[in-house]
Amino acid sequence: MSNEEILDGDDHMQIDGHDSELQRSSKVPQGFNADYLKVYYGKLFPYDDIFKWMSYGNAGKHPACDPSYFGRREFSFSLGNDTYCRYQSFNSVTEFENSIKKNCPFKIDIGPVYRLHPAKRFAYAQSGSDGFAPVERELVFDIDISDYDDVRHCCSGADVCTNCWPLMTIAIKVIDTALRDDFGFNHILWVFSGRRGVHCWVCDSRARRLNNDERASIAKYFHVYKCGESGFKKVSLAGSVLHPFLASYTDVLRIYFEEKLLCNQSLLSSEDRYEKILELVSNKSITDELHDKWQGHRRSSNTEEDLNITRWEQLKHVLQSGKQKGLRRCVEEIVFLYTYPRLDMEVSKHMNHLLKSPFCVHPKTGRVCVPIDPAHCDEFDPTTVPTLSTLLEELNKRGDNSESSNELESTSLGQYITMFRSCFLEPLLKSCKEEMENAYNANLQQSRNSLSW
């Protein structure tokens, strides 16, 4: 057995081969603590990449670059002793790196870029737009799978598995597509939140300059739910025709519902499950009819999977037969309720909302908050995301015969860093550079024009 094969397996697996000395010293128990973090921050955290991202092209030598830009960004640290330090700011990547290595924060949040350097925020008496106020901030979204607890049966609360994760996948697809097609945004970063959800960072300059009202209006554009009586969520797709935004997703969502969720979650196989769906149909005679039909069902020759599919077809058939008005939309309403993205509106609405930085490690799971490529989000599996201890083991394995610059790439974190750079950072920086140069040249031209008679 090679070392790799042993270590790739479960950490609790019994090791009974040779080289046990080496294996014992490289094996790292699962966990999350300051010592592990120290190594992580010492060798793996991508300071330079985050710095380049947060600088949006201002870290260069071009005359249009604003050297104060990075320093006006707020970061905040959650330290081990329950301390929370806001308004951290750094003037260079070195300051940034040194501070993190020194403080070893359990969590790093990223805030907005302010008009003034955060350290000087008390020096100015004025409030409002003239004083210490945010001027730029990415448009962000937070999707948490615990918001879907009423529609998933495999897990609840903080747990997540490969059966319910497709809910996040479909959320990424819908929101990512809409941000690009409807709103014209291009530089979008999706990040695994470390445990049970995803964050979205829209980094186009147009997005960074949106004010609170505009952010709220985008969040509302995506919002589809009404709260019915007793907080029970409901989707009402009123009107004979849907807005093109909703219409464009009805097929995608329905396919997801039918191919992934229906069977993964066994939505119709048992009484308590199908009751929940029948509750959404407002026509009693139909629900009674189906209830009787399904309750009496005893055939065991059908697999559970077939059962779900058959019943869904029956339900669809009855609802779409067009006999009753107002039921035609019922199928879509059910599909939307189960699959449509559920966003946390408050996170998106405010420029000064702090959001966890990518590449942090989640304290409860030890998993790194890695980026997700929206074009391949189907392949993402939250249960295989590298953990702190796995990474440390990988580092141990390499021993002392590696250069620090290769260390990162040699671990399983490497592929995520590569993806971060190629799918997101490089196109973003290229675009920032172009924008900056164009604006600079335009200004130059204008001042030349005004000088000439």
Added chain:
Amino acid sequence: MEIVGSRKPAADEAPILSLYRSAPQVEVILDDFERFAIDRLLVLKGVSDGLSRGKKPEEMEKLVKELWRTHMGHPDASETRNKDIISHFILRLVYCRTEDLRNWFLSAETTLFRCRYRLQNLETQRMLLAEFDFPYKALSQAEFEVVKEKLVQVSRSIGLSPNDAAESVFFKMPFEEVSDLVSSRKVFLLKGYAYVAMSQVSSPVTKQFRRILSKALELTNRKWTSISQEKEKNRLTPIVESLSSSYLGPDYSQHQESSEISLRDIDRLANNSFPPCMRHLFEKLREDHHLKHGGRMQLSLFLKGVGLKLEDALTFWKAEFSQKVGTERFDKEYAYSIRHNYGKEGKRTDYTPYSCQKIISSTPGVGDHHGCPYRHFSEENLRAALTKMGVGGHAMDDIMQKVQTRHYQLACTLTFEAVHGISCDTGVNHPNQYFIESRKALELKRQPTT
């Protein structure tokens, strides 16, 4: 704007609505100055009231039409336009001076503009777009064909007929210009642009109006405070300052749903949030189980404004009065007047709670407890009353100083600030306003800091 003698501007071809981008070069007589301002202020006050009562857009448009006709109407159209523009600029002077005043003015003027714009027919609206230098052009036929299907779809999804979309003119603009339409998915979005129908164009036009006015107010503020205020010390300044402090704010006769209070809470609320005038009346009522007419009026209307329902009010007053005069006499002699206050008797006027101005100008006699403590109490009694509320030290001195210079409302504002530990930019103009601000301040303190 030169204000010299009296001369009407030539009959102009000025449009019905204005963006008020520049002050008119016109002369106004001083009498008109104040009169125009007050008339417009009444319109704005009506608009502001309508908004705070949650009126729907169609109701607001009706309201604005009525208010405009009543206060700004004139048989000669050019006179109306004249008054419109002049009164707007005068009120800019009045309302540019603090952030709260600016926000109120901005909100009321923006709503007024939107309603007036929407009240015009489509042809006039189109003309006004050109007049306003609206930066977005209508779609060409070719552009329209590309997105026609989607536009029809959106139209239908918001309940309009497909013909509306087919025949309508559409404008393409960045989605930021129409946040409200984006929120409610009433526009088609493509690659960052919103396709706005003629019937929806009031939205970006109003946004443009608001932007222009917001900047202008800041500029006016700077110019006024640095130059004109001193220069106009003997002429415009006194009028301008009195206009913004004259009571034209909400009349608090209808409380909001969320602010209804119950009898259980009343003692606590009195202790925490009543202004000194009402605290005194309340305490005396509890003490003596009686109040004379003036006090009953002042306190009971205040309680109505605060959210005390009629049944609870009757219970409350009965509980006190019956200890002095018995329940039978209460029912016979006093219940009627409470019901009268709530508009349930006689000519059924829903009386409005008294403003500070009214209370200050009242004349309490022997045995009366109403009026304004800052004006009507002796210094000793006033100090005692304020000490009971928790005011001391520097604040007490400042307040007494204001009382000596007869600035009673400013004294009350300082009291509010001392008691709650926060500043009150709008100043106290009405006991119910004091109450509402107090509840807000206490609510804010209860929330954990983020």
